Amino acid sequence: MATVGLSSRRSSPDTGTSAATAAPSRPIPWVAPLLYLAVLLSGLTAAAHNGSLATARTATFVAGLLLLLLLERTPLSPPRSAALLGARLVLIVAVAALDDSGLSRALLVLVPFTAYFVFGRTAALALAGGCVAAVLALYTLDDPSWYADPAYVSDLLMLLIGLVLALSMAAVAIGEQQGRARLEEYAARIADLSATDERNRLARDIHDSLGHHLTAVAVQLEKAAAFRGHDPDAADQAVADARHSAGRALEDVRTSVRALRDDRAAPLALPTALADLVRQLDDGRVEVSLRIDGEPYAGHGPATAVLTTLYRAAQEALTNVRRHADARQVSVVLTFGADSARLVVADDGRGFRPGAVTGFGLLGIQERTRLVGGTVEVDSAPGSGTRITVEVPRTGPEPAV
Template structure:
């Protein structure tokens, strides 16, 4: 019985160890009727009152798990009355049910107090019936058996409550884990939609604006812009299919590096912006073949280039991918208008980059100033092979 069992039991099963009380009532009823039959007193009023008391106790037992104090007091009175009417003497064992029930309803302190009360009631009954009861081995033996029964009842109640509290905590933890898993999945879907579909929709919008601007005086450039918009729409559809395939298959192939970033760089080269890509090292040797880190780097490059297209007003952009022995590093630098990192609120894109990197133990750095361009650095540590773990 630990210190934590002092309060009412938390929500759980409707009646822990529900078979204990009815079994005791049935045993006492059989023993009482057997004793009454041996003394030819089955048809007497005391025996009828004894049976009625047992039935009332069974009725009270079918009540709520947390009975009011009045019900608990009525149970104690009925047990004392049944014990006085029982010729077998076994009814005194029913006293163990009082602290047992109180433990579930009111906690350990109330159960211990009622245990003392039960012992006091038995001592009072002994004294009234036999003033020198302490000299009779039978009375002493009955008292010791009652004390053992009370201890066992309290122990059983403590174990049942401990098990119920443990189950409640496990259910709470399971619900919390499920909620966190759902939140993480929602965040992941939000990042994929923002970084993937958002990037391609931005490209389509820019290309259609270019087509509208050049339609009157350079139809060839306008047609090329429309063709680029169609190509971006196809890439958007492919990206959606890749994301859906990844949702359905945990072992779906990752975004290929460096081929996928090369496509992003080519897409950005629209005449206004000159973009270059540099790749050093082998990505799969540095990051492992599971695809999580590769996808994070691809999405980071995708979002960084989308921001360049939308906000930077840059002329030159460099994308550098370095796969080293300890980590992989992505650097996207432009010569655009720049900004003050502390003075501008972070959008969903940069937040998604930081979340992806943090989940893999990586870091994200943003170096920018008004008029000095922007440099975004994403570094993800090398995956540790199982043989090295």
Template sequence: MATPGLSARRTSPGTDSAPGAPPRPVPWVAPLLYLAVLLAGLTAAAHNGSLATAPTAAFVAGLLLLLLLERIPVPSRSLALLGARLGLIVAVTALDDSGLSRALLVLVPFTAYFAFGRTAALALAGGCVAVVLALYTLSDPAWYADPAYVSDLLMLLIGLVLALAMAAVAIGEQQGRARLEEYAARIAELSATAERNRLARDIHDSLGHHLTAVAVQLEKAAAFRGHDPDAADQAVADARHSADRALEDVRTSVRALRDDRSAPLPLPSALADLVRQLDDGRVEVSLRVDGEPYDGPAGPALTTLYRAAQEALTNVRRHADARRVSVVLTFGADSARLVVADDGRGFRPGAVTGFGLLGIQERTRLVGGTVEIDSAPGAGTRITVEVPRTGTETDA
């Protein structure tokens, strides 16, 4: 398992780290501790009458250098930086009249936790305790019998424990923020992908259908121009109507993108319009609506049925070479079902890779519905789409 100091990959806010760098120590801990040691040392020097002496000046200079090291943009994993900090802390401790400077030793494992991980920090914490014990032994072999020495050692141990715990908590918080940023970026990317897919389905299902209708009607007009001018004129009028519908669909899509609202869709009448466009005399199209249509504007579920019918009828016009097509819309208590069946040439469902059927399946899945495609070469096609009455579109 990677240590906390090595596992962070992203920069979290407030850490002042470059991307890919390990977490940075909490920035206010060291300066606050330096300030406390400075005030304690100057107070002790003033009490002892040594405030204006060279050792006190060196003590202050050492603390200022330590503070400067916190601000210099040296790589946080530099052993030289850690060694310089440790040397300055030892020097400041030797010059301090108050004895509080020993508390600065906790900064060594605290900083090492961020730079080198938990194992290195624990080792350095043990080393700090060993150094203090060695100094105690050199100054007073019977130090363990002096309550002051024992109290100072216990305070150092408590300080080391708290410093290591704070470092662990800070690293966990920084890594948590980094993971949240990564998750947010992934969600934004997935949302953008879902929106692109939705727009692709809308363009294919809506504009593709109307442009197909325009092309068919214009072909009909060209074919009938010579011997049936009235039929040709009607075909041109139908083509113009399909072009107007395409333009209206574009405007509706733009409005939906601007204010995220969809216009009401009376599904039975919309299907009747689709059927009328397909019924050009060469294909017999029937529409049957069973059950009571749902009140109120259509939601994503009924819009899915409309788009499915639109795509199915477009495929009939383009590929099926059918003579009869039936469209059956059934409103149930809990769901609505659309069945589009034709007697055309059929196909193998697994061999078709176009956007149309894929779009039907994607739309239906998003509202919690189901799609069944029953077809075989020469046996016609039957597409059944069923959606729940309260289906709500998701980004799944």
């Protein structure tokens, strides 16, 4: 007898994060306006101290800062990002030339800061190096021995510190934005997985519950039609059994609806439920025996999930016997142990090759049992009957089975 136990991601070269999860980065909106305000106040204070507050030079200085602020509000997109950054650099140089306080040179840090968000780390570092080189060139043109002047050296060191802080802030901001995007993606995946799990659970319930009862109704109605002419009493009993199965199907539907609205499922009286299943199958053509050893588990929580899993497994196994096995004898043995419970359903029917079965029944048994940490074994071969063994631990996860 045969026995069976039942996309690549591209990394970003600049940030090292997955291109599939990286969100479009955008500069921190409050950094540039705050820096512009500080430069404006410093420049106006210096102009007032020099007596040049009402001059065209100061007005041009203010207009340049306002234009820079407008450019900051212009969204950056790849086709025009380089041009906008270039325009900002030119305006910053012009504003710095008009600023009596000298603080406007600090605006240079905004160029690599913004470039970090648009072009990535490499381009930002290159622009930062270009800004330092440009400042050194201006210092050299203004005073070839600038390195001996503490004021020049101090300004250069402040620029370097500003660039380091700006680039660090950009890196942290991009990491935070991408981290948030990844969390949103993971949340969406979890929602999809939860929806898939719920669909699978509903599919198992429909297959195991309604499928079983509708099969019973169909068999009983066929029996009623076959016996109508020569055994009216047997036909009437078959119709009554079909009506009973239809009522059980309706009851199961109501139970499922209540379970969807309330997670607190009532404990299952498994011995009684199994006896009812056996009674439905034992119609005179199939002899069914039921034996229960040990004390059934009681209570809510994991015990309920275990009992439901065992019941659904027995229900599906007996439904398969009714549909496919053409068996004469079926035995159902349920054993409750201290640590686990075992269900064995065996028949002397036609059997099958387990690997060749593609239906949903055995798959549903396997899925349910796996969710509570159990195992399923199917022993069968053509002409040799079938034996299904389901073993589940007494305690474990509490899935929606």
